[in-house]
Amino acid sequence: MNYMFLLLVTFKIIKKKVAKVQEIMGFQTSHSTKRITQPVFKAKEDSSDAHERSLIPRALNLTDHILTNTKPIPSSGYDSWVVRHPSALNSFDRLMKAATGKRIVVFLDYDGTLSPIVNDPDRAFMSEEMRAAVREVATYFPTAIISGRSRDKVKDFVKLDNLYYAGSHGMDIMAPSMPVRSSDGKHFAIALQTNGNEVPFQPAKKFLPAIREILRGLENGVKEIQGAKVEDNGFCISVHFRHVHEKVMEIRPSIEWNKGNAVEYFLDTLGLSSSSNILPVYIGDDRTDEDAFKAIQSRGQGYPIIVTSVPRETNALYSLRDPSEVLVFLSRLAKWRKPLTQAGL
DSSP states (O other): OHHHHHHHHHHHHHHHHHHHHHHHTOEEEEEOTTTOOOOOBOOOTTOOHHHHHHHHHHHHOTTOOOSOSSOBOOGGGHHHHHHHSOBTTTTHHHHHHHHTTSEEEEEEOOBTTTBOOOSSGGGOOOOHHHHHHHHHHHHHSOEEEEOSSOHHHHHHHHOOSSSEEEEGGGTEEEEOOOOEEOTTSOEEOOOOOTTOOOEEEOTTGGGHHHHHHHHHHHHHHTTTSTTEEEEEOSSOEEEEETTTTTEEEEEEEOOSOOHHHHHHHHHHHTTOTTOTTEEEEEEEOSGGGHHHHHHHHHHTOOEEEEEOSSOBOOSOSEEESSHHHHHHHHHHHHHHHHHHHHTTO
16 A cells, blocks of 8 residues: 555646646657556646546556557467467568568567567567677668667667667657658658758657656656656656566657557658558557557558567557567568578569
């Protein structure tokens, strides 16, 4: 109960700041899909204490250990689930046959896809074998990593320069410069560099001062909570409760922008969005990756691949069980392309 009391105090400390930001700018408080199964909730300035208390167990989900917040399917239904979402490894030859003559673009999540899920977010290291596979894939295909972490942080984990990075669920992108529209048709402008190199695209940039203020409030508020850690992810903030059943609360701006928009943005900036021979491949394990899966499905071509060992509802067409299978898939993908490149195809 001490944890519950301290969390209540924490929420009271930041409640007015969060509510004010939500009222002026529109923020959402959500939960990491790698830790928790509850939906997004929004704190309201006029909430009663009873309602405020009700948010705490919803935020922590103290009795639930499922690592995803998409609806799980009973294990007895796994065989039928795999029929609907076949293994990308078992289907590899068929997928590559269909990809012949098309230009593949690769998109990857990080945590749970290139690295295992770990209790300490600062120790989510990818293996050297995975790094080598990603490096080789990026040698043959345009490749981008789209993560919920800050862009700088995920780049520091990956340590590769031959690919693109997007942090904060696609709200902080480093890519070639060009204008782009969000899913609601609004135009986002980006600063152009005169040298024509990559520039950051940050559709939530105006929210950054408010995010910094909330970050300071959270850091002060969780100091007394054992195992709690605030992670600064740029345009998102994650609060990890590793000793409270390892849950994560996330705060990020409520804007019409997600990983699906990030995929479209990369294709646009690479000059590939209108091409009929583009085949995007997206591999991810998170609920936020579902937006990217939808974006690829809406194009009518491409391979959205979910990483999970637990069957669950998804917009992905194919599946891989865990990062070890992702490693095999990426290695096979590079191996498949290498002789074609050498032959000038």
